[in-house]
Amino acid sequence: MTSRRFFLGAIALATAGLLSLPPLAAAAADIRVVTSGAFTEAYKILIPIYEQASGHKVISAFGASIGNAPDSIPSRFARGEKFDLVILSEGGLEALVKTGKVTAGSRIDLARSQIGAAVRKGTPKPDISTVEALKQTLLNAKSVAYSASASGTYLSEDLFPKLGVADQLKVTGKKIMSERVGAVVARGDAELGFQQVSELIYFKELDMVGTLPAEVQQTIFFSAGLVDGAEQKDAALHLARFLASPAVAEIVRQTGLDPVAAKPAAAGR
Numbered sequence: 001m002t003s004r005r006f007f008l009g010a011i012a013l014a015t016a017g018l019l020s021l022p023p024l025a026a027a028a029a030d031i032r033v034v035t036s037g038a039f040t041e042a043y044k045i046l047i048p049i050y051e052q053a054s055g056h057k058v059i060s061a062f063g064a065s066i067g068n069a070p071d072s073i074p075s076r077f078a079r080g081e082k083f084d085l086v087i088l089s090e091g092g093l094e095a096l097v098k099t100g101k102v103t104a105g106s107r108i109d110l111a112r113s114q115i116g117a118a119v120r121k122g123t124p125k126p127d128i129s130t131v132e133a134l135k136q137t138l139l140n141a142k143s144v145a146y147s148a149s150a151s152g153t154y155l156s157e158d159l160f161p162k163l164g165v166a167d168q169l170k171v172t173g174k175k176i177m178s179e180r181v182g183a184v185v186a187r188g189d190a191e192l193g194f195q196q197v198s199e200l201i202y203f204k205e206l207d208m209v210g211t212l213p214a215e216v217q218q219t220i221f222f223s224a225g226l227v228d229g230a231e232q233k234d235a236a237l238h239l240a241r242f243l244a245s246p247a248v249a250e251i252v253r254q255t256g257l258d259p260v261a262a263k264p265a266a267a268g269r
Contacts, residue, residue: 007221015241028055028234029235034073035087036065036149036178038113038196039222041255043087050242056235059252064149065092069177072149077101082235085225087243089150090221097225106226110238111257114218115151116197117209120185125209131216135163137192143173145181145190147199152176154218155194177199182206196220 004044028166035043041060047058061081064072065088073088077096086093086102087110096102101125117128126137138144138160146152152175160166160173178183185193186205200206211217226233242248 003268007030010086011214018115028057029232030057031085031089031232031235031237031239032059032083033085033239034061034063034076034081034083036063036073036190036222038089038150038198038220038241038257039067039087039110041198041202043254044250044258045251046243046248049081050239054238054242056239057214058239063149065089066095066153066176067148069148071178075138076143077250079250081158082231084230084232085240087222087224088226090149090223093223093225097111100228102225103228103230106237108224108237108244109260110223110240110244111222111225111252111259113198113222113257114211115154115194116200116211116215117194118182118185118200118203119192120188121205121207122142123191123207125207126166128210129161131168131213132146134213134216135165138163141172141190141192143172143174143190145176145184145193147181147195148177149195150220151194151218152181154176159212159216159218196256201256221260 047060050056051058061076063076066072066074070077073086073092086096092104093107097104119125125143127133128137146155154174156175160169174184174190180199181193181195182200182203186203197211199206216222224243226236230236244261245263249261252259
């Protein structure tokens with residue numbers, strides 16, 4: 001587990017990084033944000049830091065990047081829910097740009113994410129270290145949970161057919177809606193679960209098996225975009241730049257993501 005000392009240092013660095021951004025001329029604002037699961041853990045750590053240092057209040061909602069679950073980001077927009085900033089997978093963001101929900105050219109990349117696998121703590125860890133081992137593990141598993149969002153769409157529509165296991169997964173696969181795959185595996189409702197690493201490592205009841213082999217891995221950018229017609233445009237962009245800044249890179253990395261921003265150089269260099 002990450003030490004308290006690390007987080008205290010990281011929080012101080014993040015706060016300093018926020019204060020180094022160009023200041024906002026406007027008074028304190030309420031910024032409405034909706035974010036997808038992969039960035040959630042980093043988001044939950046960073047938003048209180050931002051609120052305390054900036055004076056703004058962030059009103060948060062959460063949902064899957066894609067899909068038609070009631071709380072998914074596309075469903076929220078379809079219902080007419082109002083936001084200033086959206087954080088989700090690159091594919092989901094581009095889809096919102098095409099439909100005019102997100103302002104074209106406003107994309108700010110925050111982090112890269114990879115797909116991993118996990119089992120309930122104390123149970124045997126299967127081998128997914130090679131493509132052939134992954135295939136055999138999928139064929140042997142009694143039940144396999146995967147997300148209804150970006151990672152699960154890749155698995156079910158691309159990877160499972162490519163590996164020749166799609167028919168087997170029609171029987172043993174479980175597409176998980178409106179909750180994290182880790183929760184399903186943790187309570188024993190699935191033997192093996194696949195999702196973004198940043199969503200799986202949150203669960204203390206799980207043991208990480210590893211990430212997909214490089215040959216079949218899907219690396220996804222998670223990005224922020226300005227919602228078209230945002231009431232707090234300047235404040236939303238200010239928040240997005242903070243979440244993408246080098247000052248918060250180590251916090252983002254500790255939540256299982258690969259931050260886009262470079263780590264700040266040490267003092268005196």
